[in-house]
Amino acid sequence: MRLLVAEDDKHLLSVLSTVLFDEEFDLDQAENGIDAKLMAEHNEYDAIILDIMLPEIDGISILRKLRANSDATPVLILTAKDSVESRVAGLDAGADDYLVKPFAIDELLARIRALLRRSKGLGVSEIIYGDLLLSHHSYDGFCSGKALKLTPKEYELLAYFLQNKEQILRRDQIFNRVWGYYSEANETAVDLYVHYIRKKLAAFGCEEYIRTIRSVGYMLKAVDRHA
Known part of the structure; x- marks a missing residue:
């Protein structure tokens, strides 16, 4: 399965990349919103892990653009904001799920697997x-x-x-x-x-x-x- 991970925290991006590679995912990485937007628009992914607070273009704006272009790729939002308003904003923009930082890696992997099961007929074994x-x-x-x-x-x-x-x-x-x-x-x-x-x-x-x-x-x- 091919994933895009957009995260500007280099340490967290490195950790996520290592874990996802170990899980045998193919992976593209972006450290800013411009790169994330271009990759999402010019590539096909099974899921996107998208930080809200990206430099250049924020994650919510990227997500809204993708959905406006009828891109239904599953998106998991990462956010340091745990307010109800922040979570609602992400879901209303078209996110399929969200995860509040800091988070457990096992939970992230479980949520990714759930997104993949729900998409493209992978809900069956x-x-x-x-x-x-x-x-x-x-x-x-x-x-x-x-x-x-x-x-x-x-x-x-x-x-x-x-x-x-x-x-x-x-x-x-x-x-x-x-x-x-x-x-x-x-x-x-x-x-x-x-x-x-x-x-x-x-x-x-x-x-x-x-x-x-x-x-x-x-x-x-x-x-x-x-x-």
Whole structure:
């Protein structure tokens, strides 16, 4: 899962980054509101952790702009203000949850997991499509009941395909969502990792699920075994 963390306290940002990396999240970081706004507008995230008191542009203004642009990315607001007015302002601006500083890391992780479960169909423990199954508990995919033994990046890519099954996905769209707008990799990574996943699917006769759309990208579509 890919997160954006916007926090101007360098020590707290370092702590959050270390913890989230250890939890195997892909992570982008911003220390001011301008960078946070640009990253949120030009990248796709599973969730955003947003400090209210950011320099340049405050978190509430960023959140309002995102919601005005119909961006429904789950947002967890971090605030040092525990007044009712401050919490209401964040929720009214479109926040999905809030956490008052100082906070326990375990609580932060629990709230992030809750946001992710509520978004993009992750409220269930599994996604099943045809012969494919994606397990959020084991962090792996299965074909006809056989484990694919996916790497974290392969898992994220297959999850994105399953969340957008039977839809044509452009290479740049896939790259920005799975690798990130600011990744040092390039779009050839998409073709390489599709090859990796197809190879693992082929071992169980499921390689045809990921279809190449010439000059555009890919689509995940179930194979009609009765055709």
